[in-house]
Amino acid sequence: MSILSSMSGNRLHILRSRVVLLAVPGLVALLYLTGAFYKRDVSTERVGALPNSLDYQAEHATQGKLADPDIPSDEQPDLRDKCWTQWFSTGTICKNPPEQWTQQSQLDLVWSWNNTTLGNSTAYEASKTAAVRALTDSDLLRYSFRSAQQHMHSGFGTVTLLTPDVPTTALGVVVGSDVECTHTYQDDEGMSRKGQRPCWLASADPVYEPPRLLHHRQLACSSKSAKKICQESLLVAPEAATSTMLASQAQGLSDVRLVVLPHHIFADHVSASDFWSPLYGPSFRFNSDITAAGEVNAATQNDSEPADAPLIRASRLLNQRFENKARRKLLDLPQPLSRPIIQEMQQLWPQELDIAATTLDKRVDLPFLAAHYTVEKYREALLWSFIVAKHDRDGDGNLSPSEAQALLKDLGADAAGKYVFPRVEMPLRSTTSRTSVTESLRRASLPVRLGHEAIQASLDGDSLVSPRSPEASPSGIVNDEHDGANPLQVHAQNKRPVASVCTLARECLEPLINMVENSKGEHPASITAEIFKRVAFRAPLCGNCMIMHLTSQSGAQGLSAFLPSSDLEMSPNKTPPLDVNNSQDADFALRPAPILPSIKRIHAVSSLLARYTHTIVFQEHFVVPQMQTRLETKFGLTTLEFFNTSSLFSFKQHGKHPDPTQVKAEDAWIWTKYVRAWLSLRYPFPMRFESHTREI
Structure with a gap:
């Protein structure tokens, strides 16, 4: 027992x-x-x-x-x-910052999506991969939303999904459940319409508010003046350019809105300040590739290549208004678009930026145009502030000998030195250090940046140039191609070699120098606007060197060397013109206007700079992998896992593979399976407004 x-x-x-x-x-x-x-x-x-x-x-x-x-x-x-x-x-925050720095307090988001299987039957039959592409787009939109819900934090506002309308001629030929995947709405005239909708997107939830559905007709035909462009081809257009243009002009959203495409994936925590903030402006993400592949040069390239044609056309418009040069490409990532800036550009180029032009072969790349336009306008505002607003003290449109002498002195040239300009060193700045940016945003009651990408700011004068940092020793020597002098200069304080970037030539401001040297009257007073146009547009290297010098003179933060004194006033309507598409036709001078009330020049300049302030992020191209074959797909995903440094990815098969023999018939489907499997591991949980679906 x-x-x-x-x-x-x-x-x-x-x-x-x-x-x-x-x-x-x-x-x-x-x-x-x-x-x-x-x-x-x-x-x-x-x-x-x-x-x-x-x-x-x-x-x-x-x-x-x-x-x-x-x-x-x-x-x-x-x-x-x-x-x-x-x-x-x-470069510091005031003691009691305002409740709102601008009228905008949050950053609204707009996703654009279209279901290509709802197109006309001819186009559907012409492309054997149309069904695969539609499933891919629809599926990636789901993961784009999932990644946003996981990683988006403070500062964001409403979420809108913009889709085309359902083609009226396609309802009888569409097969499967696509006919059911629509959204019924009423237009301004009370007529019932149908817009496209992802099959998995639930239109209502008892607890959470799903993204607001918006359709092309609701934006393109929202007013009587817009009725002329309400043609069927525009309302059902699948082109991303059409949706982007409509999203940039949608009313009822924040002035600056973030436009997201289905293949854009959020990979790490971000706040609204990673894309836009009142203090630092929108953030443009440029390709860091310094070779010709990462740039667009409208002077040497033609628009016969479909991939770069919209970029080249946009660069031509910029060359016409500003200066002729190569411009860096934007990466295919979420883009902040400013409605006021888009409207301003439409005054310059009404035909090129007409909504109907987005469905034509002559369309331009809107995000690329807006980004570089903002960069150029900020540069223009800085030079205008220094030459016109600061030194034309009496506002008569001319620079007198005394005013010219003060301008030259600010640039380091005077009579004792026979008006020879000093060599300009790379500015030593602390504006974009993570500590400085975080502290400024917190003191201004704005969300701090959560992304890890380094930024370059227009608050450092030229946002395309990375200044020296106080935390690191000077690195990178930039040789002056126009001067054979030794580029290594010894800094007076730290006795370390510093990169010398340029020397302002006498020819840049020769009219002013001649006038000062012959002050007895042999040379008349120089027209302020002509001096400005000379350094800003006709000899842009002169303007760039002036910006570099004045940024250095402003110290570690701020742009004080550019700004007029607080006692100067001006007419409120004499800021640089916004509606002139050729700089030579513009009147940039100050003129007396006693009828109108005056404003302080420094406030006008600050408002102008705030309009165009921006930041730039240079990112490696691997965050937008090509992935046109199975091998490239595996390599691209492995690279993203290994270099986990970006807050954003973009999964899209860009263009055609240069070697067709390397592309197999099943590559498109394999690509979809690989990418979806990779994303399903990162974002496995469905959203509350994501209903069950039979899609892949």
Whole structure:
């Protein structure tokens, strides 16, 4: 009996041990899944109604001085002017920052998507991969949304999904469930219309607000003046250019909105400030490739190549308005587009930027045009501020000998040195250090940047040039091609070699020098606007060197050397003209206008700089892998896993493979399976408004 009892006890002990061994891993797995689904529900809330920056401000209120709510609202405009002036002058935040630096407080998001299987039957039959492409686009949109819900944090606003209308001639020929995957809405005239909708997107949820569905007709035909462009080809156009143009002009959204395509994936935590903020402006992500493949040169390239043709046409427009040069390509990533800037460009190029032109072969690349236009206008504003607003003190449109002498002195040339300009070193700046950017955003009550990418800011004068950092020793010697002098210069303070980037030539400002040297009247007063056009457009290297010198003179932060003194005033309508598509036709001079009330020049300049301020991120091309074959797909995904340094990816088969023999018939389908499998591991949990579907 004792033996049986002992055996029974041993069996119970073994059974108890096995139960414990099985229960512990099961409990751990249950806790993990519970936490994962809890995280899913919490993060899903961001997609329907993303929290504003106030959530982040409350969390970090003790880490920085927030806006003072006790300041009356009628005093906010004056406070805003003073704070903008301090920001551009010293690069620091004022003591009591305004509640809102601009009218925009959040960054709205617009995804554009189209279902290619709803096109006309002829186009569908002409492409054997149309079904694959449609499934790919639809599936990647799902993962684009999932990645956004997981990684988007403070500062974002509403989420909109923009799709074309359903072709009226296609409803009878579409097969499968595509006819059911539509969204019924009413237009301005009360007529029932149908727009495209992903089959998996639920139009309602009892808890969370799904993305708002918007269709081409609702934007293109929203007013009586727009009825003329409400043709069928535009409303059902599958081109991304059409959706991007409509998204940039949509009313009811923030002035600057982030336009996202289905193949754009968020790979790490980001806030709205990673794409746009009032202080630093929109962030343009350029290709870091310095070879010809990473640039567009309209002077040497023609628009016969379909991939680069819209870029080349856009660059030609920029050459016409500003200067003729090669321009860096944007990467295929989410782009912040400013509605006021787009409207401003439409005044310059109404035909090229007409919405109907987006379906033609002569369309231009809108994000590329807007990014480089903003960069050029900021450069123009800096030079205008220094030459016209600062040194034409009496505002008569001319530079007198005394005004010219003051201008030359600011550039380091005077009579004692026989008006020979000094060599210009690379500026030593701390504007874009992570510590400085984070502190400035927190003090201004704005979301801090969460991305790890380094930025270059227009607050350092030329955003395309990376200045020296105080944290690192000077690196990279830039030789002056026009001067055989030794480029190594010894800095007076740290005795270390510093890169000398340029020397301002006498020819740049020869009219001013001649006038000062012959002050008895042999040379008349120089016209201010002509001097400005000379260095800004006719001899752009002169303007670039001036910007570099004045940035250095402004110190580690701010642009004080460019700005007029606080006692100078001007007419409010004499800022640089916005509607002239040729710089030679523009009148950039100040003229007296006693009828109108005057404003402080420094406030006008600060407002102008705030309009065009921006940042630039140079990123490696591997974040937008080609992946045109199975081998390239494997290599591209492996590279993204290994170099996990970017907050954004872009999965798209770009163009045609240069060697058709390397492309196999099943590559498109294999690409879809590889990419989807990779994304499903990163973003496995469905969204609350993602219904069950039979799609891949």
